[in-house]
Amino acid sequence: MLSEFITVMDNAPGFNDKEILKKIFVEDNLLKKESISGRKISFYYLKHLYGLDSENKNFQGLLKYWKEKSPDNKIMALLCALSRDEALRLSSGYILSVKAGDSADKSGLKEIVDNYYQNIYSEKVRESMVRNLMSSWTQAGYLEGRSNKIRIIPEISVYSFAYACYLAYLSGFRGKRIFHSPWVLVLCLSNLEIKEFIKESNRKGLMSVKKAGSVVEITFPEDLIGGTQ
Known part of the structure; x- marks a missing residue:
């Protein structure tokens, strides 16, 4: 299912309209399934596992941080699942x-x-x-x-790191607790790697991390559910 999901993410024109998305699966046969039933089953399972809905907050983050052909897209797909x-x-x-x-x-x-x-x-x-x-x-x-x-240790990029932090935020984590949340722990990063990804996330505008003494404030881009604080 993972390879099929990546195909959908890299080729679907959008995720705003459920009926158009279903048409891509069933009529256009994006995943090259032989039978109509197989196409419908793929649509059902992928939608169940990943959402495939731009109104879904988890999926919004995935769309924001997904980079076509990136080797760690499979990590972001795992995080979403x-x-x-x-x-x-x-x-x-x-x-x-x-x-x-x-x-x-x-x-x-x-x-x-x-x-x-x-x-x-x-x-x-x-x-x-x-x-x-x-x-x-x-x-x-x-x-x-x-x-x-x-x-084995998975390959991680700053985009999957930012997405993991975003999911942690949606789950109720705030401040530096985000970096110790289950979402970030899944990435198997060392403390040094986390520090480097924080710096890179700031540089690339993937999220904003500000420190004032022991207080850490983390915010996300405005186009993610109107911005988060």
Whole structure:
């Protein structure tokens, strides 16, 4: 689904009109699906996972920071999905706990899924969830390998950093707490890298970070929900 989402982001003319967007999927067949049903399913799942709506605040930020063909667009897609998908959020703790170079055992993730969803979904559905979650983290650049998944460090840019900070703001974090929020922690950055990204974000106007003693004020561009403070 990640590669399909990137195709949509790089080629869709806009996300203001649901019917026009649906037409791009179903009639224009942007994703090159053979059947009408396959096109409709792709539209439903991508809209469910990512929003695909310029009125949605999370998606507004994604549109603001998305750069066509950027290698870390997959990170921003993951961040957007994390803001909407409960199972993906639940899986993040386990994935991030695995050290770089170590094996990410599927059983560790299955234990989390079973504990949380045992009384909701069947064993078959839960196994499918685990496979899909492992695939999502692999496509996003946190795991590599086929049967034996190895934890790797993802490639991060200032744009995914700014988007993570924006999502943290929308979730209620303020000031320097934003840089220690779950959204930024997902990026696996060192304190030095965070400081450098803060400087770069300021230079590029992606967000404004002002310090006065121990107080940190973070604001975002005016075209994001009328500006945020």
